[in-house]
Structures are given as C-alpha cells and as structure tokens.
Amino acid sequence: LLQLFIPLGFLGIVYRQIKYAIADMDLVFKLLERTPEIQDRPTARPLRLDQGGIRFERVDFHYQPERAILRDLDFRIEPGQKLAVVGHSGAGKSTLARLLFRFYDVTGGRILIDGQDLRDLTQDSLRAAIGIVPQDTVLFNDSLYYNLAYGRAGATRAEIERAADMAHIRAFIESLPDGWETVVGERGLKLSGGEKQRVAIARAMLKRPRILIFDEATSSLDSHTEQAIQQTLSEVAENHTTLVIAHRLSTVVDADRILVMEQGRIREQGTHRELLESGGHYASMWELQQREGGDAVVLQGASGEN
Ligand code: ATP
Numbered sequence: 001l002l003q004l005f006i007p008l009g010f011l012g013i014v015y016r017q018i019k020y021a022i023a024d025m026d027l028v029f030k031l032l033e034r035t036p037e038i039q040d041r042p043t044a045r046p047l048r049l050d051q052g053g054i055r056f057e058r059v060d061f062h063y064q065p066e067r068a069i070l071r072d073l074d075f076r077i078e079p080g081q082k083l084a085v086v087g088h089s090g091a092g093k094s095t096l097a098r099l100l101f102r103f104y105d106v107t108g109g110r111i112l113i114d115g116q117d118l119r120d121l122t123q124d125s126l127r128a129a130i131g132i133v134p135q136d137t138v139l140f141n142d143s144l145y146y147n148l149a150y151g152r153a154g155a156t157r158a159e160i161e162r163a164a165d166m167a168h169i170r171a172f173i174e175s176l177p178d179g180w181e182t183v184v185g186e187r188g189l190k191l192s193g194g195e196k197q198r199v200a201i202a203r204a205m206l207k208r209p210r211i212l213i214f215d216e217a218t219s220s221l222d223s224h225t226e227q228a229i230q231q232t233l234s235e236v237a238e239n240h241t242t243l244v245i246a247h248r249l250s251t252v253v254d255a256d257r258i259l260v261m262e263q264g265r266i267r268e269q270g271t272h273r274e275l276l277e278s279g280g281h282y283a284s285m286w287e288l289q290q291r292e293g294g295d296a297v298v299l300q301g302a303s304g305e306n
Pocket of ligand 1: 087091094
C-alpha cells in the first residue's frame with residue numbers, strides 16, 4: 001500500500017509545483033488525466049467556439065479563504081485582440097491564466113468565453129481551444145518530432161511541419177544531422193532558451209487554438225533572440241484572442257489593451273498611449289525605463305509600492 005502512496009504523493013507535489021508555475025499545464029493534465037479540484041458538471045457541454053471573445057465578470061478568487069488574490073476583476077478581451085497584463089510580482093497575473101484554463105474555479109463572478117460560463121463546459125473542449133506558451137517548456141527525452149507532435153494527439157506530419165514553420169524552428173531542426181529524429185532533453189541535445197520557446201510555440205500552434213496565452217519568461221534571452229521570439233509571437237498571435245502575461249515593456253507596447261494589476265485589482269487599463277497620457281503608474285514605469293535605457297525592463301521589478 002505504501003508503495004502505492006509514495007508515487008501518488010510524489011505526483012501530487014510535482015503537480016502542485018508545476019501548477020504554481022503554470023509551466024506546461026497541458027502536460028500535467030495528460031500525466032494526471034484531470035485536475036483533481038475541478039470536475040465536469042454532469043450537465044457540462046462542449047464549448048461552442050465562435051469568435052473567441054473572453055469576459056472576466058466581477059471575478060473574485062482566493063486559493064485560501066483567508067487571503068483574497070483577485071478582487072472584483074472586470075475586463076474583456078475582444079475576439080482577435082491582444083491583452084497584456086503587467087504588474088509587480090504576486091499581483092495575480094498568472095492566476096488569471098490559471099483561471100482561464102480552469103485550473104481553478106472562480107470564487108465570485110464568472111469567466112465567459114463567447115458568452116459561455118467556463119463552469120458549464122467540459123474541460124477537454126475548453127483546453128482544446130486554448131494554446132499556451134509557458135515560461136518553461138518541458139522537453140521529453142525523445143525526438144524533436146515527438147516533442148512537437150505532443151502538442152496535439154493525432155496531428156499529421158504535414159501539420160507538425162507547418163507548426164514548426166510558424167514557430168520558425170523547422171529550418172533549424174532540418175539542419176541537424178539527425179533532423180527530426182534528434183533526441184533532446186536531459187540525455188540528448190540541449191536546446192537553447194530561444195529554441196525551447198520555439199518548440200513551445202510550435203506545440204501551441206499545432207492545436208490550432210482560437211485563444212492563446214503567453215506567459216513571458218522572466219529570465220531574459222539575449223536581446224537579439226528576444227526580439228526574434230517576440231516577432232514570432234506576434235505573427236502567430238495574429239487573429240487569435242491573446243492574453244500575455246508580460247514582463248517586458250517592449251512586449252506590451254503593441255497590445256490592444258494593457259491591464260496594470262496591483263494586489264489582485266486593476267489599477268489602470270488602456271492602450272500604451274492612453275496610459276502614458278493619463279500619467280499614472282504605467283507612465284512612471286515607462287519613464288523609468290526610458291531613463292535607464294534598458295531594453296528589457298522587468299516590470300515586476302518596478303514595483304507598485306506607492
Ligand atoms: P509573478 O510575476 O511573480 O509570476 P503573479 O502576478 O503572476 O506573479 P500569481 O502567481 O498570480 O502572481 O500569484 C498571486 C498570489 O497568489 C501570490 O501572492 C502567490 O503567493 C499566491 N499563490 C499563487 N499560487 C498559489 C497557490 N497554489 N496556493 C496559494 N497561494 C498561491
């Protein structure tokens with residue numbers, strides 16, 4: 001019996017850690033088959049995806065009842081638009097993504113996709129509609145082909161190659177002596193940070209999702225790679241409803257809307273221009289960046305203690 005418990009306990013810890021980091025959420029679900037806390041209602045229906053519009057309606061959320069994390073959060077992401085969320089560490093940015101993927105249910109208000117409350121939907125249909133590019137990509141000790149194909153069970157070779165094209169990693173893969181059969185991961189070829197992110201982008205694109213979540217890595221790549229990855233992300237995000245958890249100002253400037261979060265609330269929102277004109281917290285962060293001349297200011301470092 002103990003032998004049964006140890007691995008299960010271990011999985012629980014791994015699950016919680018990965019969940020905390022919103023690392024490869026899809027992977028965790030596949031390993032564990034389902035989210036323990038979240039069950040489909042007996043009446044759950046598949047998501048009827050139309051344009052992919054997202055609405056957070058007066059959302060409250062806590063992990064533990066004694067500590068509110070999100071408070072009365074109200075915003076929309078119009079179909080095909082890009083919303084960037086910024087704010088200092090612990091403001092609740094990643095929690096938004098976790099709720100949208102329904103790792104947890106809201107404790108107040110509701111989240112709707114194309115007018116449908118997430119709690120009325122089957123988890124499978126919801127997660128099939130959302131592609132995630134996580135901060136850290138989990139690679140299997142297996143071929144590059146396997147590592148990309150994992151993005152969607154049943155994908156054809158042509159689809160996998162197309163996803164690799166979109167992520168601009170196909171030429172790199174095909175230039176390797178073993179090409180698609182190159183083994184990566186701990187015991188294989190170590191991919192660079194940028195290459196790993198491209199694998200993650202390809203995996204996400206393989207799902208052909210209507211909705212994309214980018215959890216931007218906090219550790220910076222060299223600035224050339226960084227820019228190239230950002231360029232690829234904006235290409236693939238075109239025509240997708242996109243939520244970006246952003247750590248760099250350069251990522252948010254072109255967003256259709258920016259949410260500045262502080263302690264689980266929206267402190268300011270608007271376009272880059274609107275936020276600069278209003279002269280608030282975002283504008284000060286921007287000024288700070290201009291003064292310091294940094295290319296990749298990590299917003300969460302410019303904390304909102306005032
Ligand atoms: P960062 O930029 O550092 O990633 P964030 O804005 O994304 O921060 P969240 O990860 O959303 O912040 O966390 C918001 C708050 O919720 C933090 O105070 C964090 O400690 C807490 N929190 C996150 N996950 C859990 C959990 N599983 N259980 C309890 N508290 C949690």
